[in-house]
Amino acid sequence: MKLFLTFFLAPLLTFSQHGQFKVSWGDEFKSNKRSQVAGFVGSHSGKSYILRYGRGDVSIDVLDKNLNFISNKKLNLDYNKKNMQFEGIYQVDDSLVVLSSFSNLAQKVNYLFYHKMSLENLDNVSSLSKIAEIPFERKNKDGYFAYKLSDDSSKCMIYYALPFISGGPEKFGFRILDKSMATVWHKDISLPFENELFSIEKFVVSNDGDVYLSGVESKSIKRKSKRLGAANYKYHILSYINKGEKIKDYAIDLDDKFITDLQFAIDEQQNLRCGGFYSENGTFSIKGTFYITIDSKNSEIITKSFREFDEGFITLNWKERDITKAKKKQARKGTGLELYEYDLKNFIVSPNGGVTLLAEQYYVQTVTTTSYSSRDMMSTRTTYHYYYNDIIAVSINQAGQIEWNTKIKKQQHSVDDNGYFSSFVACIVRDNIHLIYNEDARDFHSKDELSTMTRKERNNTYTVMTSINENGAFTKSILYNTDKYGVRTRPKVSEQINENTLLLYNKWYRNQRFNQVDFGG
Amino acid sequence: MKVILTIAFSLILCGIGRSQSDKDSIDYYFDDNNISNARVLIKLDIAGALAGDYGARIEYKLNNAIGIEAGLSYWTGALLLKNAVDYPLTPPSKQASLSYHFQTRFYYTFFGDFKAPFNIYSALYYRYRSVDYVGSGLSLDKVSSHEAMLATGYQWLLGKRLAGDINFSAGIAFFDKDYISGSQNNGPFISSQFLYNIGIKIAYRL
Numbered sequence: 001m002k003l004f005l006t007f008f009l010a011p012l013l014t015f016s017q018h019g020q021f022k023v024s025w026g027d028e029f030k031s032n033k034r035s036q037v038a039g040f041v042g043s044h045s046g047k048s049y050i051l052r053y054g055r056g057d058v059s060i061d062v063l064d065k066n067l068n069f070i071s072n073k074k075l076n077l078d079y080n081k082k083n084m085q086f087e088g089i090y091q092v093d094d095s096l097v098v099l100s101s102f103s104n105l106a107q108k109v110n111y112l113f114y115h116k117m118s119l120e121n122l123d124n125v126s127s128l129s130k131i132a133e134i135p136f137e138r139k140n141k142d143g144y145f146a147y148k149l150s151d152d153s154s155k156c157m158i159y160y161a162l163p164f165i166s167g168g169p170e171k172f173g174f175r176i177l178d179k180s181m182a183t184v185w186h187k188d189i190s191l192p193f194e195n196e197l198f199s200i201e202k203f204v205v206s207n208d209g210d211v212y213l214s215g216v217e218s219k220s221i222k223r224k225s226k227r228l229g230a231a232n233y234k235y236h237i238l239s240y241i242n243k244g245e246k247i248k249d250y251a252i253d254l255d256d257k258f259i260t261d262l263q264f265a266i267d268e269q270q271n272l273r274c275g276g277f278y279s280e281n282g283t284f285s286i287k288g289t290f291y292i293t294i295d296s297k298n299s300e301i302i303t304k305s306f307r308e309f310d311e312g313f314i315t316l317n318w319k320e321r322d323i324t325k326a327k328k329k330q331a332r333k334g335t336g337l338e339l340y341e342y343d344l345k346n347f348i349v350s351p352n353g354g355v356t357l358l359a360e361q362y363y364v365q366t367v368t369t370t371s372y373s374s375r376d377m378m379s380t381r382t383t384y385h386y387y388y389n390d391i392i393a394v395s396i397n398q399a400g401q402i403e404w405n406t407k408i409k410k411q412q413h414s415v416d417d418n419g420y421f422s423s424f425v426a427c428i429v430r431d432n433i434h435l436i437y438n439e440d441a442r443d444f445h446s447k448d449e450l451s452t453m454t455r456k457e458r459n460n461t462y463t464v465m466t467s468i469n470e471n472g473a474f475t476k477s478i479l480y481n482t483d484k485y486g487v488r489t490r491p492k493v494s495e496q497i498n499e500n501t502l503l504l505y506n507k508w509y510r511n512q513r514f515n516q517v518d519f520g521g
Numbered sequence: 522m523k524v525i526l527t528i529a530f531s532l533i534l535c536g537i538g539r540s541q542s543d544k545d546s547i548d549y550y551f552d553d554n555n556i557s558n559a560r561v562l563i564k565l566d567i568a569g570a571l572a573g574d575y576g577a578r579i580e581y582k583l584n585n586a587i588g589i590e591a592g593l594s595y596w597t598g599a600l601l602l603k604n605a606v607d608y609p610l611t612p613p614s615k616q617a618s619l620s621y622h623f624q625t626r627f628y629y630t631f632f633g634d635f636k637a638p639f640n641i642y643s644a645l646y647y648r649y650r651s652v653d654y655v656g657s658g659l660s661l662d663k664v665s666s667h668e669a670m671l672a673t674g675y676q677w678l679l680g681k682r683l684a685g686d687i688n689f690s691a692g693i694a695f696f697d698k699d700y701i702s703g704s705q706n707n708g709p710f711i712s713s714q715f716l717y718n719i720g721i722k723i724a725y726r727l
Contacts (some may be wrong), residue, residue, distance in 0.1 A: 080548070081558050082551050082557050083557065083585070102551060103554055104550060104551070105557065105678065105681070106554045106681055107552070109550075112545075127547070432562070447596075447641070
């Protein structure tokens with residue numbers, strides 16, 4: 001009978017089905033409390049591989065197909081007792097490529113290496129090989145490495161930032177590697193911008209090995225300073241195509257408007273699609289959205305548009321008191337209403353030529369309190385309050401028109417934890433966007449519902465899912481009650497691992513569990 | 522002449538070949554004169570010498586997070602006794618004596634990409650000093666000071682083998698006075714006082 005119960009009830013306990021998606025849970029396991037999951041690395045033969053940072057080491061967690069923890073393997077980052085710096089890891093077919101660097105102080109060269117690990121047993125299957133190097137003068141200015149994979153993982157771009165020289169030009173280099181780690185092309189670049197006045201924000205490498213990067217050119221070091229007349233910075237998108245032979249600089253300019261956030265992607269026709277938010281007040285608020293498409297063959301702008309959010313959308317979910325206060329401020333300063341402190345998190349390119357932008361309100365408040373003890377001893381304490389609030393979704397069509405925009409109410413506040421369990425993870429399945437985040441029962445339920453609940457139920461925390469359809473309409477539902485599972489979801493290190501599956505990492509002190517949401521084929 | 526030229530040319534080719542093969546080997550990239558896995562540092566105390574404490578230390582790196590430093594110094598100053606005796610002391614008859622230093626250092630491995638012994642650290646610092654005193658008409662044989670301090674500092678590479686070490690420590694000194702002849706209050710006496718120390722050292726990596 002016990003066996004019968006085990007076989008038939010166990011799957012029910014770890015597997016719940018809600019309409020068009022299924023949530024399946026792995027068993028709980030414990031890990032060193034000082035270690036932190038950093039993200040999903042890859043999957044192979046039903047196993048999933050998770051990157052974990054420990055205190056001074058890096059390791060890989062292996063999960064079976066039911067998301068149960070199998071093993072943890074520490075990465076060997078030593079060579080002849082010399083310690084290398086971990087730089088990254090990614091999957092290529094049935095192996096993992098580990099990137100590591102060694103800053104040779106005698107030679108004054110920072111070297112980047114790779115070695116391959118088998119996904120079968122996580123053993124090293126290749127010896128260390130050098131990929132790139134950065135010569136430097138001083139150890140604290142020895143440059144840095146970064147990498148980026150193309151969408152189909154066929155190309156890997158290694159970026160190396162050449163040492164910073166005050167007043168000199170911005171200098172860096174690329175090395176594009178194929179799956180066999182052979183160099184497709186490489187180029188050292190010196191931009192016509194002073195390095196203190198240019199900061200690189202994002203890279204994209206296409207499946208063909210072309211490289212695009214976005215950066216901000218400032219007219220003065222204080223880019224974030226209040227606007228005086230026109231914006232004192234300009235966004236650039238630089239493209240390096242045909243193995244770096246064809247170089248193009250697209251300056252993204254919206255006349256007298258502040259671009260507060262910009263993201264871009266390369267579509268299937270290899271056109272550049274770029275969008276983001278702009279402001280008329282400054283860099284901390286947004287008034288509307290812009291969208292630009294550029295034909296990468298002839299570098300011509302196909303579409304350029306910007307649209308202002310209407311007042312109803314800006315003040316949606318605001319209290320009446322806040323609206324009155326904002327309008328008074330607007331009248332006093334002669335400025336328009338804007339959305340405050342939104343970060344552009346996702347730039348979703350749709351096959352029909354449009355894009356959807358997802359942004360979240362995020363800000364930090366620093367509170368310093370001074371208290372006196374009975375002996376008149378003064379003590380000061382500073383606390384950091386992390387706020388991750390409403391999410392806005394804006395769909396822009398091919399012509400640059402806002403098709404729809406929606407604002408999802410969310411309130412997340414935590415203290416001195418960097419918003420460990422806050423923020424959201426997005427999962428794009430066909431035409432729907434699913435947003436998963438934590439929410440207190442008190443925020444989820446209406447007052448009437450809360451009045452019928454017990455105190456314990458009111459103190460629950462849910463992981464909720466808000467699904468936005470292709471028309472911008474959304475529904476919100478409880479994915480699961482985290483208190484029931486004894487762990488809490490960490491959206492920041494959760495991610496969509498294939499077209500239909502979202503892998504979620506859950507933790508509470510040393511207890512950890514993975515679960516996945518399967519949205520079906 | 523032909524023979525000499527042939528030999529010289531062959532040697533040059535061998536040299537080029539060797540340097541090329543060195544660069545092809547992965548060992549070449551890690552050849553840093555053992556800077557990255559330095560375990561032993563010999564140090565001279567610069568700030569101590571300015572204050573009349575001439576000494577040297579040796580630091581041994583146990584792992585990437587912990588190092589142990591020990592050393593001796595020749596102390597030529599007087600101990601600053603706060604409540605030592607209830608009568609005035611004449612200047613010490615003998616001021617110079619050996620001091621013993623011992624530190625356990627905890628390096629912040631999460632800071633930057635440096636590891637011990639070149640990083641920010643906190644340390645537990647113990648120092649033992651003793652000075653012979655003579656009172657007016659009395660004899661105060663020996664005053665010893667056991668000093669326990671908490672230190673924080675930074676050690677960094679100045680060159681291939683040279684390094685700098687700067688730290689600040691603060692703690693309590695416990696004085697023990699073993700015998701005061703002729704005094705009505707015969708010992709042993711124990712007193713304590715707050716003290717601080719600034720350390721600036723120059724180090725040589727072995």
